[in-house]
Amino acid sequence: MVSVCSIPPKPIKPFESYSLFPNGNDELIESAAVSSRFLIVYSRKKQDTMTGTMYFFNHECKSVLQNGIHQSIPVHHILCDQNANRLYCLDRMRCTIYYHTLPNNLNEIETCMKTRRDFTQFNSNYGAFKMLQNDEILGFYERNECTVHLYDKKTAEKLDDFKCEHFMDKYESWGIIAIRKDNNSLIFKVDERDDHDAANRQHIVYEVSRSTKQIISQIQLNSVFGMIIGPNNEVILGIRQTKDSGIIQCYIRK
Known part of the structure; x- marks a missing residue:
């Protein structure tokens, strides 16, 4: 089950x-x-943890390729880069981020998915968990050391290792991280650890300067399950209210 809505600059559309x-x-x-x-x-x-399928749907969530494209290796996270026309894939088992060309129509899907190109390989000791991106940077979160590794999208050159170290005495990160469009700061969502009451577990969303490593702003909330940077550099959070409902909150930098 997925829920879909639109955000500005497109007309706002309620969730379906x-x-x-x-x-x-x-x-x-x-x-x-x-x-x-x-x-x-x-x-x-x-x-089955070793193989899977890449499925393609239109924006009304109707399948356009009934059986999908079989994947002989496990894919743990995918990201679309519309500017570079790439579908990035994280392969933890082979310690690789690779990409396919994004198909522009139904007839291109099978051709695009037949060819994969490596973007970067990483240390086999890394517990790579999630990717993050903006227009210029691609990165991934490594859970063993709570570190974000950032790369230049054009050159695949490594730019920075950024450790998630704030609040980690009582909180933990599951890789919900974003990077601002100006590349100057990262935004982390961390969760109260399991030894706290799960029903009342707190989440902290905080922004950290890449240059000073200091917190710029923070907010404490319950049940934050998703985060993206919007088209105008706003922070958009998905918050669960009940088992079957939730809200979207938008935060704009002053």
């Missing part, structure tokens, strides 16, 4: 929910991303 796999199969969605043409979903069978 769709069942991507209505036949009740045992697909487990690992990651999803949206391009200008498609909703792209990587999923696997619940009992």
Whole structure:
């Protein structure tokens, strides 16, 4: 099940929910991303951790390629880069971030997915968890050392290692991280650790300067489950209110 809405500059559209796999199969969605043409979903069978399928849907969440494209290696996270026309994929087992060319129409899907190009390889000791990006930078979060590794998208040159070290005595990070469009700061969402009451677990969203490593701003909330940077550099948070409902909150830098 996915829920879809639109954000400015497009007219705001209320959330609508769709069942991507209505036949009740045992697909487990690992990651999803949206391009200008498609909703792209990587999923696997619940009992299969070694292979999966890349599915393509239109923006009304109707399948455009019924059986998808089988993936012989596990994909743990995907991101669409519309500017570079790339679909980035994180392969933790082979310690690689690679990419496919984004298809512009149905006829290009199979051709684009046949060819993969490596973007970078990383240390096998890294517990790579999630990717993050803006127009110029691609990075990934490494959970063992709570560190973000940042790369130049054009050259694949490594730019920075940025350690998530604030609040980590009582909180932990699961890789929900964003980078501002001006490249000057990172935004982290951290969760109160499991030894606290799960029903009342707190989340902190905070922004840190890349140059000084100091906190610029922070807010404490309950049940933050998603975060992106919007088209005007705003921070957009997805917050669960009940098991079946939630809200979107938008924060604009003054």
